[in-house]
Amino acid sequence: MVPQSLIDRCIRQERRAQSELYHALYGMLMGICARYQHDRQEAMALLNQGFLKILTHLGKRDASVPFEPWARRVMINTVIDAFRKDRERQAMEGREMPEEPANVAVANAYLEHMEAEDFALLLERVPTMSRNVFNLFAVDGYSHAEIAAQLGISEGTSKWHVAHARSILQKALIAQAMRHERPLVR
Amino acid sequence: MNERTPFDDLARRKLNERSFHVPPHAWDAVERELEAMDRRRTPNPWWLLLLLLPVGGALWHFGGDTTATPETSVAKNEMVNEGPSAATNALAVTGESIAAPVTPAGERSTLSPMVMGTAATADAPPVWGSDAPPSSGAMRASSDVTPQADPSAPERKAAEYPMSSSTSADPALPGPAITTAPAAITTHKLSDRSVVYSPSNTESEARITESGMSMPSVADVASDVADEDLEITITLVGTNATATSPADTLTMSMAGVDTLPITQPPHAVPAAPAPQDSLTTAPVDPLPGSAPPGPRLILTAWGAAFHTRTRYTGSATDDWATDHAGSTTFGWGAELMRMGDHFGVGVGLHLLTYAEDMHSRDLRRSWTEHIFTWQLQGVDTTLLQVTGTTVINGQVYQVTQSVDTTVLVLVSSTGTVAHEDVQRTALEQRNRTSYLEIPLLLEARTGVGRWEFAVRGGPTVGALRGRRGLLPGSTGYTDMHEADFRALVLGWTAHGVVRFRLGERWTMGAGPALRGQLFNTLDGTDLVRRSTAWGGQFSVGWQLP
Numbered sequence: 001m002v003p004q005s006l007i008d009r010c011i012r013q014e015r016r017a018q019s020e021l022y023h024a025l026y027g028m029l030m031g032i033c034a035r036y037q038h039d040r041q042e043a044m045a046l047l048n049q050g051f052l053k054i055l056t057h058l059g060k061r062d063a064s065v066p067f068e069p070w071a072r073r074v075m076i077n078t079v080i081d082a083f084r085k086d087r088e089r090q091a092m093e094g095r096e097m098p099e100e101p102a103n104v105a106v107a108n109a110y111l112e113h114m115e116a117e118d119f120a121l122l123l124e125r126v127p128t129m130s131r132n133v134f135n136l137f138a139v140d141g142y143s144h145a146e147i148a149a150q151l152g153i154s155e156g157t158s159k160w161h162v163a164h165a166r167s168i169l170q171k172a173l174i175a176q177a178m179r180h181e182r183p184l185v186r
Numbered sequence: 187m188n189e190r191t192p193f194d195d196l197a198r199r200k201l202n203e204r205s206f207h208v209p210p211h212a213w214d215a216v217e218r219e220l221e222a223m224d225r226r227r228t229p230n231p232w233w234l235l236l237l238l239l240p241v242g243g244a245l246w247h248f249g250g251d252t253t254a255t256p257e258t259s260v261a262k263n264e265m266v267n268e269g270p271s272a273a274t275n276a277l278a279v280t281g282e283s284i285a286a287p288v289t290p291a292g293e294r295s296t297l298s299p300m301v302m303g304t305a306a307t308a309d310a311p312p313v314w315g316s317d318a319p320p321s322s323g324a325m326r327a328s329s330d331v332t333p334q335a336d337p338s339a340p341e342r343k344a345a346e347y348p349m350s351s352s353t354s355a356d357p358a359l360p361g362p363a364i365t366t367a368p369a370a371i372t373t374h375k376l377s378d379r380s381v382v383y384s385p386s387n388t389e390s391e392a393r394i395t396e397s398g399m400s401m402p403s404v405a406d407v408a409s410d411v412a413d414e415d416l417e418i419t420i421t422l423v424g425t426n427a428t429a430t431s432p433a434d435t436l437t438m439s440m441a442g443v444d445t446l447p448i449t450q451p452p453h454a455v456p457a458a459p460a461p462q463d464s465l466t467t468a469p470v471d472p473l474p475g476s477a478p479p480g481p482r483l484i485l486t487a488w489g490a491a492f493h494t495r496t497r498y499t500g501s502a503t504d505d506w507a508t509d510h511a512g513s514t515t516f517g518w519g520a521e522l523m524r525m526g527d528h529f530g531v532g533v534g535l536h537l538l539t540y541a542e543d544m545h546s547r548d549l550r551r552s553w554t555e556h557i558f559t560w561q562l563q564g565v566d567t568t569l570l571q572v573t574g575t576t577v578i579n580g581q582v583y584q585v586t587q588s589v590d591t592t593v594l595v596l597v598s599s600t601g602t603v604a605h606e607d608v609q610r611t612a613l614e615q616r617n618r619t620s621y622l623e624i625p626l627l628l629e630a631r632t633g634v635g636r637w638e639f640a641v642r643g644g645p646t647v648g649a650l651r652g653r654r655g656l657l658p659g660s661t662g663y664t665d666m667h668e669a670d671f672r673a674l675v676l677g678w679t680a681h682g683v684v685r686f687r688l689g690e691r692w693t694m695g696a697g698p699a700l701r702g703q704l705f706n707t708l709d710g711t712d713l714v715r716r717s718t719a720w721g722g723q724f725s726v727g728w729q730l731p
Contacts, residue, residue, distance in 0.1 A: 052216065052223070137194070138194035
């Protein structure tokens with residue numbers, strides 16, 4: 001929880017307070033950036049870009065909006081803006097929805113006991129567009145309509161990417177679970 | 187597929203479990219970018235100048251009338267009749283102010299006796315129009331007391347005839363009552379001629395205001411007065427000796443615009459004849475080299491030598507160990523003033539440097555270190571060594587011998603070591619900071635002949651242009667380029683000047699000058715830095731055409 005006094009000092013352009021805020025938000029912001037950009041240097045550049053936006057717009061923030069969700073939103077928008085610039089648009093309309101694996105429960109059980117970093121590595125296997133849409137939908141809570149508007153795609157395409165990413169992840173999790181012979185169900 | 191599934195929730199939870207640690211130097215990149223943004227946000231002093239110019243212009247525009255001279259006001263108060271008999275019926279009304287008191291009862295249709303006056307003096311008494319009879323179709327003024335009125339001069343500068351006037355509707359009033367009531371004369375210029383009218387009040391007041399802005403139509407004027415048979419009584423009183431005589435009373439009977447007869451009441455006593463026709467008096471040439479009247483723009487360039495001094499205060503000076511002495515610098519600038527007779531307002535552009543000679547003593551840190559040492563110390567001693575036994579008379583005795591040996595004894599000792607670190611070396615350094623200042627200037631002045639005495643000053647906004655030097659600290663020195671200086675600093679400037687007028691447009695002057703900074707020039711530190719300067723200034727002024 002970032003104290004309001006620190007935010008006020010940042011609005012007054014106090015450099016030390018800005019540094020403190022950077023360190024306080026680093027974990028949350030990097031968590032977002034790393035999900036969208038697996039290259040750590042690129043993720044760091046995105047983070048800095050988003051943090052500067054946060055500082056720049058701090059004074060204009062509606063005080064009734066909690067700070068952390070607002071900062072999170074600014075960061076996600078920064079990521080999306082960057083993604084928009086160099087993404088490869090692929091029309092996915094008309095494609096059939098990927099089928100969900102039969103043993104989803106196995107994947108869920110394995111995921112629950114999985115290390116977070118391992119799952120992040122697994123997520124990097126998902127194609128960029130599908131990964132980003134999945135991140136927006138499943139992790140950051142955007143609706144398909146919002147994603148479609150943000151990325152300039154149709155809602156159907158957004159749904160396809162989510163299903164595609166989900167399918168890849170579940171299959172990979174099931175494969176790992178079989179390999180490690182971990183207990184499949186709790 | 188369209189809704190969030192338990193898998194999505196698990197994925198979100200898992201991804202949010204990740205933790206990231208700030209790598210070293212991660213903040214450095216952000217800080218560099220923030221500093222670059224700060225530099226970009228620093229206002230450009232030239233833009234500031236552009237912002238100030240309209241402000242100064244507005245001040246000139248709205249403040250200009252307050253500096254208008256009586257002469258300029260009077261100069262417009264002119265009434266000239268139109269029509270074929272205009273030449274002989276010219277009526278010039280001059281006056282700085284006109285009051286319109288209530289007309290005494292008993293005077294028929296008299297609107298008001300108007301009091302007219304000017305602050306200036308004149309040798310010539312006020313003179314009115316001509317004695318030609320009024321003719322239809324023309325506004326006419328007649329007066330028996332001014333037979334010298336020059337009918338061939340329909341337009342004359344009333345400024346040349348400063349007058350005082352008073353209300354004297356009652357001829358029994360002893361002498362003029364000079365008033366300086368606000369001007370209420372309206373002079374509407376039409377082409378090169380002017381018409382004075384007084385339509386405002388039919389009962390007790392005749393207002394004549396000066397504007398020169400627009401000309402109401404003759405029909406408008408006529409509508410004001412046509413329905414009433416108005417008569418305006420204007421009483422004129424001279425300001426010189428002749429003014430003590432009963433006033434000339436001019437009555438304008440306004441039965442309509444077309445006819446404006448002016449008569450002299452029977453009780454009026456003619457004033458002493460004017461030595462010359464005051465209406466035709468030629469403009470008085472100003473003194474050679476004296477300032478022409480009225481608002482004018484004056485451009486001044488100046489150069490100055492200043493003795494500048496900088497004061498450092500704040501908690502950061504606790505370990506200061508530094509003396510600062512003033513230093514001599516130079517500055518120059520240009521100022522544009524809109525000047526009235528005694529007051530003016532304007533803006534300028536000043537470039538100057540504050541400097542100080544800094545003498546910093548070295549700072550040393552001394553401390554004492556106590557050292558405890560343990561050592562083996564050799565002690566020479568003699569030991570009695572048993573070498574054997576012997577039996578004497580059945581008694582056993584031990585045989586001994588003395589052995590000289592050295593025994594090592596462990597001893598402790600305490601040592602004291604004095605340390606001294608030089609944290610800061612002594613330094614003599616000259617610090618300089620340069621500012622481009624934009625002042626908002628006010629001036630008050632007076633003059634005698636070719637000489638003028640003025641005081642000019644006002645607030646300034648200074649934009650930091652350059653800095654050079656070192657700021658002492660408790661552990662060393664900080665380059666002034668690395669110190670956080672404010673980009674803009676509010677200050678003040680003032681100087682007195684004695685000017686000599688070289689001609690109609692040129693002046694040169696000299697005088698003392700003072701200036702200073704009102705607030706801390708440093709930002710974000712416990713060090714407060716303010717500079718002041720005093721010195722002498724030489725200036726050259728040029729009045730714009």
